[in-house]
Amino acid sequence: MMKASTPKFILTLAIGLTAVLSIMMTAFATPAVNSGIHNVPIGIVTKNDDMYQKMAKPLDQRGFDVKQYETEVAMKDAVSDRKIYGAFEMSASGDMTLYKATAASTAVAQALETIGQKVVDQQKVAAKEQIQGMQAQTTDVTMLKTLDAKLQAIDGKSLRVQELRSFPSRDSKGAGLVAGALPIALGGWIGSVAIANVVKGKRQKFFAAIAFAITGGLGLTAVIQFGLGTFDGNYFITSLGAMLGIAATAFFVLGLLEMLGNGGLIIAAITLILLGNPLSGLGSAPEMLPAGWGFFGQLLPPGATGTLLRNLTFFDGHAIAMPLLVLASYIIVGLGLFFIGKKSVLVKDEKEA
Structure with a gap:
């Protein structure tokens, strides 16, 4: 005849199973609840230290680990070597380019694109406010036409995105x-x-x-x-x-x-x-x-x-x-x-x- 389990055994088993359940809940829920940017390495392509500091500061505050690259080639090598997930570059005319590697992480690539687009939108708003202020202070027809052309050019600006490493089109x-x-x-x-x-x-x-x-x-x-x-x-x-x-x-x-x-x-x-x-x-x-x-x-x-x-x-x-x-x-x-x-x-x- 099979011996019945003791209350001590049942209690020990229940506690053990609860511990396993707690580990499972922690492992699955914690990353989902607290996932975000935690020292994700990215780059900024510029030889200008002042420009680098200006761009790096807000990215650092968002949780990125930002590195400076003086050339596009050096940055692309860093992406290929898995040292960074992508990079931003600001041209002399103020156009921003995002170099992303979706194959490294779809989530990071999407986050970088969202941030880059937000920066461009903020630049457009600031530039428009400046030009509209200038329009309010002049009656010169030629100047007004020039300012109108600049406003239209600003509206046409968007984040330039260059894919460095992508998944195949099927997935x-x-x-x-x-x-x-x-x-x-x-x-x-x-x-x-x-x-x-x-x-x-x-x-x-x-x-x-x-x-x-x-x-x-x-x-x-x-x-x-x-x-x-x-x-x-x-x-x-x-x-x-x-x-x-x-x-x-x-x-x-x-x-x-x-x-x-x-x-x-x-x-x-x-x-x-x-x-x-x-x-x-x-x-x-x-x-x-x-x-x-x-x-x-x-x-x-x-x-x-x-x-x-x-x-x-x-x-x-x-x-x-x-x-x-x-x-x-x-x-x-x-x-x-x-x-x-x-x-x-x-x-x-x-x-x-």
Whole structure:
């Protein structure tokens, strides 16, 4: 006859589940409520220090991390190297140009365009007020015609936008990459649990995880690139990045399962799904999450995998050192736990024998 659970066990279980629920709520809600501009790196193209200070100050106050670039070429190199998300340039005639990289972050690109347009609108209002004041103080017909022409020219001014790195036209907002965060986390977790429960033998589980990473990477990239049209880079190179991300997830989960059993499964779920998915920054940018959360999200497999795929596909492989290091660390730690777990099982079997 099965022994009934004690009140102490029930209370402990309830408290544990409440803690998991609280972690889930914090991880999902905090970024959504507090997302915004948090030291997002952008540039200003100008050789004039006074102009730079004038433009940088309001942007600093909005939360941007502003850098000065003396030439357009230097600025574009910085965008390609993933050092900045975009830049503003003001011409001698007062025309403003925005250089944006939508593929780096749709949310940041939209924010920069909104800010740039607001600046242009403010300039137009100020210029109109100045000219209208001049019109009120003169009766000279020639002067009035000249001022009228200037007013019309001001009305025609708008923010000039130059796209530096865009998503393909089939998915111009990169929705496929954003949606891929959950499959990367949940799919890797589910696949690893299936391998742990269905495949018999430690060596067989090891090779099954490798096979899953290879086929999963090829399949995930195929869906995003050929099915959704989000990627347009080298399919096989991008697939290698996806394989690494899935391998990191798979071996991390398998290692925790071998070491801790069901307890490891809970840790993996919290790390990869409850925290990794909402903190990946794929929906906005790591710098748009609350301070510290964005960086932490890049230390988890979903965030590192998303950043790796983005930089491989759209930025010629620049700034991939950190995500590679993060994913390699999860693979190494996972394999270590996997083999340590194997030894502990052998010791247990010998004692029972």
